[in-house]
Amino acid sequence: MSNGAILPLRLAEVSFAAGGRTIIDRVSLEIETGPSTIILGANGAGKSVLMRLMHGLLKPSSGRIDWNAPERVGAPRKQAMVFQRPVMLRRSAYANVAYALKIARIPEPQRGVLVHESLESVGLSHLARRSARVLSGGEQQRLALARAWALHPEVLFLDEPTASLDPSATREIESVIKAFDAAGTKVVMATHNLGQARRLGDEILFFDRGRLVERASVGEFFSKPQSAQAAAFIKGELPWV
Amino acid sequence: MSEALSTALALLIGLDSKLVEIVLLSLRVSLSAVAIAALLGLPLGAAIAVGRFPGRQTVIVLLNALMGLPPVVVGLLVYLLLSRAGPLGALGILFTPSAMVAAQTILILPIIAALSRQAIEDAWREYEEQLRSLGAGRMNAALTLLWDTRFSLLTTILAGFGRAAAEVGAVMIVGGNIDGVTRVMTTTIALETSKGDLPLALGLGMILIAIVIAVNAAAYLTKELAQRRYG
Amino acid sequence: MLVLIAALPAVAQDKYIIVASTTSTEQSGLFGHILPVFQKKTGIRVRVVALGTGQALDLARRGDADVVFVHARSAEEKFLAEGHGVRRFDVMYNDFVLIGPKSDPARISGGKDILEELKKIKAASAPFVSRGDKSGTHIAELDLWKAAGIDIATEKGPWYRDTGQGMGPALNTAAAMNAYILSDRGTWISFKNRGELAIAVEGDKRLFNQYGVMLVNPAKHPNVRKELGQAFVDWLISPEGQNTIGEYKIGGDQLFFPNAK
Numbered sequence: 001m002s003n004g005a006i007l008p009l010r011l012a013e014v015s016f017a018a019g020g021r022t023i024i025d026r027v028s029l030e031i032e033t034g035p036s037t038i039i040l041g042a043n044g045a046g047k048s049v050l051m052r053l054m055h056g057l058l059k060p061s062s063g064r065i066d067w068n069a070p071e072r073v074g075a076p077r078k079q080a081m082v083f084q085r086p087v088m089l090r091r092s093a094y095a096n097v098a099y100a101l102k103i104a105r106i107p108e109p110q111r112g113v114l115v116h117e118s119l120e121s122v123g124l125s126h127l128a129r130r131s132a133r134v135l136s137g138g139e140q141q142r143l144a145l146a147r148a149w150a151l152h153p154e155v156l157f158l159d160e161p162t163a164s165l166d167p168s169a170t171r172e173i174e175s176v177i178k179a180f181d182a183a184g185t186k187v188v189m190a191t192h193n194l195g196q197a198r199r200l201g202d203e204i205l206f207f208d209r210g211r212l213v214e215r216a217s218v219g220e221f222f223s224k225p226q227s228a229q230a231a232a233f234i235k236g237e238l239p240w241v
Numbered sequence: 242m243s244e245a246l247s248t249a250l251a252l253l254i255g256l257d258s259k260l261v262e263i264v265l266l267s268l269r270v271s272l273s274a275v276a277i278a279a280l281l282g283l284p285l286g287a288a289i290a291v292g293r294f295p296g297r298q299t300v301i302v303l304l305n306a307l308m309g310l311p312p313v314v315v316g317l318l319v320y321l322l323l324s325r326a327g328p329l330g331a332l333g334i335l336f337t338p339s340a341m342v343a344a345q346t347i348l349i350l351p352i353i354a355a356l357s358r359q360a361i362e363d364a365w366r367e368y369e370e371q372l373r374s375l376g377a378g379r380m381n382a383a384l385t386l387l388w389d390t391r392f393s394l395l396t397t398i399l400a401g402f403g404r405a406a407a408e409v410g411a412v413m414i415v416g417g418n419i420d421g422v423t424r425v426m427t428t429t430i431a432l433e434t435s436k437g438d439l440p441l442a443l444g445l446g447m448i449l450i451a452i453v454i455a456v457n458a459a460a461y462l463t464k465e466l467a468q469r470r471y472g
Numbered sequence: 473m474l475v476l477i478a479a480l481p482a483v484a485q486d487k488y489i490i491v492a493s494t495t496s497t498e499q500s501g502l503f504g505h506i507l508p509v510f511q512k513k514t515g516i517r518v519r520v521v522a523l524g525t526g527q528a529l530d531l532a533r534r535g536d537a538d539v540v541f542v543h544a545r546s547a548e549e550k551f552l553a554e555g556h557g558v559r560r561f562d563v564m565y566n567d568f569v570l571i572g573p574k575s576d577p578a579r580i581s582g583g584k585d586i587l588e589e590l591k592k593i594k595a596a597s598a599p600f601v602s603r604g605d606k607s608g609t610h611i612a613e614l615d616l617w618k619a620a621g622i623d624i625a626t627e628k629g630p631w632y633r634d635t636g637q638g639m640g641p642a643l644n645t646a647a648a649m650n651a652y653i654l655s656d657r658g659t660w661i662s663f664k665n666r667g668e669l670a671i672a673v674e675g676d677k678r679l680f681n682q683y684g685v686m687l688v689n690p691a692k693h694p695n696v697r698k699e700l701g702q703a704f705v706d707w708l709i710s711p712e713g714q715n716t717i718g719e720y721k722i723g724g725d726q727l728f729f730p731n732a733k
Contacts, residue, residue: 057370077376087371090389090471099385103377133472147375325535325695333695335536336490336521417490417521420503435640436499437665 006067006078006154007033007186009054014063016049016210023049025210026063031155035202036187038218040194042233046210047190048084051159054188055081076104079155080148084163086140088132093124096132097147104151118146122176138169145176149185156180158189162196174200194234198222206230248440249447260441264448267425270338270412271405274345275353279398282350286357287383291365304358307351316414319344323415336417341425344411349401356400360393361386392467396460403456407449488517489700492529492537494608496639497683498522500566500658500727505720510707516700524607524638532556532686535693538701541708543683544608556693557686561709564717564728568612568679569657571643572598572672573650586676587620594622597631599651603642604634612681613654619678643669656681658727683728685709708732 009031016024023046031037031054039047052058053065056079071078088096097118101111119125122142127135132143141161148156158177162170177200181187191197197204197218204221206214208229216226225231252260289300321327323335323343334340364386372382387394409427416423418432426445433442497503498520507518523531525544529551532540540557542548543565551557570589572581578598580589593600603610617624624632633651635642639659646653647667655663660671673679687705690698707713714730721727 052370055374057373081374083370083374087368089368089385090391090467100375103375103381131471134470325693327534330535330695336519417519419519419521422519432499435495435638435644436659437640437644437663439664 004069005033006069006071007031008068009155010064010066011054012064012066014053014060014065016046016053016058017061023210024053024060027210027212028063029205029212029215031186031188033154033186035217036181036189036200038197038201038204039188039190039207040192040197040204040233041190041207042192042236044209045192045207047192047207048159050207051081051157051188051190055079055157057081074105076106076151078151078153079157080151080153081157081159082141082144082148082161084160086137086144088135088140088143090131090133092129093119093132093135093143093146094128096143097150100147100150106151114150118150119143121149121179122146123172136169138165138172141165141169141173142176145173145180149180153185155186155188158187160190160192162193163191170196194222206233208233245439245443249444252440252444253447257444260444260448262421263424263426263429263445266338266423267406267427270341270425271345271402273342274349274405275398275402277342277346278350278353278401281346282353282401283357283387283394284383286354286359287361287387289354290358290361291379291383291386301355301358304351304355308355310348310351311410312348312408313410313414315344315348316411319347319411319415335415336419336423338416338423340415341412341423344415345405345408348408348411349405352404353397353401356397357390357394360390360397364390392463392471395463399456399460399463403453406452406456486517487515487700488519489538489697489704490536491518491520491539491541491704492531493520493522493541494525494528494543495522496607496609496656496659497541497543499638499640499662500656501662501722502658502717502720502728506713506716509716510704510713513712514703514707516703518704524605525611526606529556532688535688535695538688538697539685539704540688541683541685542608543681544611545682545684547608547611548684548686552686555691556689558689560684560686561705562732563683563685563708564714564730564732565680565682566728567657567674568609568654568681569660569671570652570673570679571646571655571660571669572652573668574670575650575668576672578652581670581672583673584676586616586673586678589673590616590620591622593652594627594631597629599631599633599649601633601635601642601646601649601651601653603639604636605638607638608681609639609654609656616654616678657725658722661722661725661727682731 011027011029014024014027015022039050041047049058053060089099094115097115098111101114106114116125119128122145124139124142124146127139132140135143162173165173174196177187189200201218203217205212214225214227214230222234225234319340322329323332323340324330368386372385377385407427409431412425413428418424418428426449430442430445433439503520511517521531521537525542525547528540528542529547531537533556548560552560570586578593578596580592583589602613614624635645637645639655640663642653643655643663644665647665647669650668652672685705685708687698687701688696690696709732714732717728717730718726
């Protein structure tokens with residue numbers, strides 16, 4: 001771990017309420033480097049809100065969220081997020097990735113190499129000049145990954161990245177995520193898809209109605225769920241288990 | 242009526258020099274006005290769209306309301322400003338095309354600001370999370386959105402131009418409809434009609450309608466092509 | 473922004489003056505005839521802002537014109553008395569004509585006494601269009617009703633239409649309504665949309681309409697282009713200017729009769 005590393009991330013008694021409802025309820029956890037972390041839970045469990053709290057898009061109503069080293073304003077971001085639906089600018093695929101580098105104030109001459117590397121790593125080099133918004137759903141999501149990856153972030157948050165995609169696109173996305181994980185990026189991914197959790201995850205954080213109910217390695221979670229909610233969830237998703 | 246119509250067509254086809262002079266002046270005035278209004282109005286609209294400040298809602302409502310400013314009222318206000326008896330009289334631009342440009346700029350500035358604010362705010366709703374995730378501050382976001390919504394903004398600018406080219410109230414008062422100096426299509430139509438002298442009025446009317454149609458067609462085509470090419 | 477706009481080349485930096493005059497004078501075509509002659513002689517461009525008489529004088533009161541050239545003696549004298557003008561000169565006169573429908577419901581066609589004919593119009597409740605806009609023509613019309621012993625403000629009925637329009641639009645309205653209307657001869661001659669209208673009464677001395685010109689007072693309004701403006705005033709009352717005015721004809725008819733002293 002180098003100096004200035006932003007992990008581990010600590011949440012202490014974090015709550016988030018909106019519209020009179022408590023969406024995240026006194027969650028305390030720590031995200032370490034290393035194993036890829038799956039935020040698992042049913043729809044409405046609060047996964048998306050939790051991801052946004054961790055990424056910094058939302059402020060907690062109470063409690064603390066602390067990174068190991070705070071990010072300097074104006075410095076390239078060390079964490080990136082990929083959303084369920086990719087949002088692309090009206091520019092080429094190349095330009096969308098370059099945009100991320102521009103915001104990070106990477107000097108212009110250095111951007112070309114980084115962009116090409118990123119596009120290469122997700123298999124989109126051949127579409128670099130294409131207008132990003134006319135790409136297919138799967139291609140746009142891969143582009144989103146390329147854009148997130150271009151700055152080689154320490155942490156990559158992914159909020160249900162394949163929920164809107166068909167199986168073959170899903171497979172492509174998953175292989176990219178696995179590659180990033182293997183390259184050393186910390187992957188934190190929210191999903192309700194058990195199969196995906198098993199394929200991509202090392203550890204599971206299981207949420208139910210805004211509370212962290214269980215935390216275990218993938219193997220232990222699926223073979224011996226400790227909590228009733230987890231057991232019910234697994235059963236509900238995979239009735240033959 | 243048909244006699245007037247055929248005379249009008251003759252003027253058009255023969256490119257009567259008076260007609261050409263009037264049309265060119267109209268274009269000069271309205272294009273200048275829309276250029277200045279765009280320069281000021283687009284950043285204003287963007288700033289309001291992505292900004293957060295007290296009274297924001299009031300500003301938006303006011304801006305939308307100002308889109309309906311009656312041209313005669315704008316003309317009157319600008320006249321009072323530019324009159325020798327007024328605060329800016331020393332500029333000496335009353336009864337010149339510059340005054341007309343000023344009046345039309347004021348007239349269409351709210352239109353461009355309000356419509357661009359709407360377009361950019363809609364885009365902001367779609368892009369906000371992603372742009373903030375990438376680390377873009379509000380200023381960066383505003384500039385990015387200005388470029389990203391460029392096709393909608395072009396439509397907005399064309400709308401502003403259409404409004405300016407078709408109005409008569411403002412330019413009549415601050416321009417004075419002076420022959421050869423501040424006489425534009427709309428004021429000429431008003432004058433010739435009141436004289437009961439229809440051919441020139443009809444000819445100019447046809448050109449004005451053609452311009453309005455062309456502007457709207459351009460706006461429509463822009464949107465269509467952009468959608469297909471850029472998504 | 474104003475710096476940008478002011479930098480727009482208006483018309484080049486040549487010599488010009490702003491003359492406030494009336495819509496009826498401009499629409500008669502007189503300026504199209506006499507101004508090119510003046511410009512050729514002096515190189516001075518005359519920019520005419522044509523409004524109603526009241527507006528033209530108010531424009532000058534604000535200092536927005538260099539010369540006023542209107543036809544409402546009492547209003548001009550008031551203007552002078554207020555100190556806004558230097559001196560008033562008679563320039564020319566034209567006359568008013570009473571226009572009416574060929575069907576002539578008030579039976580006045582060919583009449584010679586304008587006051588009598590107006591009384592007949594009122595008696596017949598025949599439709600009558602008034603300009604209602606405090607212009608020279610409007611003031612002349614009101615003065616005639618008064619001279620005929622009629623307090624038109626209180627005695628008018630639905631037959632009397634107060635339109636608040638310039639001479640051209642008012643004639644349009646009268647043509648559409650087949651109504652009587654007082655018009656200056658110049659506008660009538662060049663008016664093309666006559667419908668069923670024709671001249672009903674003309675020639676009565678009380679229908680004469682005197683034009684006067686004044687230089688706006690540079691003492692009160694320092695921005696007035698006094699040399700150029702004075703050149704125009706001088707030319708209008710000079711023999712050459714007077715001749716040029718008299719030469720203006722439409723369809724062979726002289727419209728304005730120069731009478732500078």
